[in-house]
Amino acid sequence: MEIERDTNHSIIYSKKARKKEERKLLGIGLIYLLPALILLIVFLFYPILKTVYFSFFVVKGGGTTEGFVGFQHYKDLIMSPEFRKSMAATFLFIIYTVPAEIIISLFLAMIASEKLKGIGFFRTIFSSTLAVSVAAGASIFLFFFDPSVGILNHFLGLIGLSGVEWLTSPTWALVSVALTTVWMHIGINFILLLGGLQNVSEELYESAKIDGAGYFQRLFKITLPMLSPTLFFVLIIGMISSFQTFGQIDILTGGGPANSTNLIVYSIYKEAFAYNNYGFASAQAIVLFLIILIVTGLQFRIGEKKVHYQ
Amino acid sequence: MILIRKTLFYVLLILSALVLFFPILYAVSASFMSPAEIFGGKVLPSSFSFDAFKEVMQSIPLLHFILVSFWMSFSIMIGQLIVCSLAAYAFVFIPFKGRNMIFYLFLSTMLIPWEATIIPNYLTILHLDWVNTIQGLVSPHIALPFGIFLLRTQFLTIPKELWESAKMDGCSRIRFYWSFALPLSKSSLSALGIYGFLKAWNEYLWPLLVTNDNSLRPVQIGLKMLISQENSTAWNQVMAAVVIILLPTLLLLFIGIKYIRKGLTAGALKG
16 A cells, blocks of 8 residues: 655644644545445444354344353354254365366456457357346256256256256255356356456567467466466455355255255354354354455465465 | 467357357247247247246236346445445545555455354344335445445546646545546446446345345345246246346346456456
8 A cells, every 4th residue: 555645745734733634634534434434334343243242142033142152152063963064065065166167267268368350249258147146047057957847957868868866866966056156156257367368468478489389388388377366366256155155055955955055154044044043153154254264364375475476 | 270270269169158158048048938848848949929928927026026126236336336436535535544544444344254244234124124125125235345445446546646736726525536536437437336236136145134025025036936936837937037137137247348347357456
């Protein structure tokens, strides 16, 4: 952040007058910041603190606390087979979604960064899933996965394979939700990676071409290293948005079958709003908060140090 | 050689576009089919019948849900543009003491996932008696840290000398904000506006929590209702609803893709 010079340097202030001016500036600044500040305090800072507070209490519906239980909710979480399953499913889901969506979006960004006629059309198509709402996207895939009329099993049947129990088998359900999620994340990843690719300087490519480097040599020696800050950013936001997955689950599986798709946010939602177990749900919310904190912390630490080359 | 290379890229581009866009194309196609055609696993309808669109309008108040979504998304978008630009303006043009501290406070909000705060937020709305109200749907989404950072980055590109000379001519801070800072930032404001509208239109979890009757139900929740009540038989109707829901945001994306790309890329590089 840059340091600003006193804008009225031509006038020499007495100490008192300067103090007064400073207070006035602070007042004006706060007036401009006030709407954002109030909203962030009411809807972000206060609720996260309140969630920490709730996680140490038994909380009834309506938000009345009914007795301090210390770390009991957290102990229960660690012991709960259901929560362990939820965490395991969440991490497995990250592994299913994040690498796949990055590789696919990177491929799309690379073929869309060629200077060809009509490339704008393809770029728009590749960005399009950004505009697809989670409810609409999940509904389309619910149709795809339908056991009797779903197009996926229909295609499999055409090439002589037997149908898959997309949403009804505990092993496949998480894969199906992941497939839906990957499709929906491609739009934003594509936009970010294409932006990153277009920032790589032309001259580097020109000199590499003169040196006789082929397409794949240029890809691994120039493109990917130069793209690493963007790739890292895409990795982090991909992980965060996979941790936050909710709508797809609610529409496709409702957390089932046998809790196999009960990812953490869905688990928080169910615990709080279906079972009215606000205290226990708050402890889960704090676990989510800590995970995101670590992931974002990684971005600040590694992102600043290792990945920048400029 | 160049021709082969070009052809290869066009083949890859067309194939990728078809695969990626297939779910949307198929949804459009299925919305024109009859139930029998869907059951037969057809990919294209035999005729363009608007029956599914008519039927779905009868089974749920879809138009009403769409109006609610427009009203909600528009309010969030306008609110974000005003609140974020005022905050960003303070960070860039008002050199008050402690603004770095407040800026870092704002930056730290990126560490808090919204989903971790839904329980107290829901209770706040409940206690304010804001369930099924527009302010309940809108107010938690107005202060968008990403929007503040995006506009701050943009405002930093406005030369300080412009403010100096405007001040000499007797221009007040609020007039400079309105007549110089905002007009000079049209493309960033467009990016934020489009992004905010898309996000609001597509929002799912929050409206699910704070609406429980049809009066102010956004269309995403209406779609979920349709799926649960239709018992997975009337897929042509569900797809007709999906197409209607997708249309505004896809159009907005096609029109505003230039701004979105610029805005998001700038946000990513700085943030």
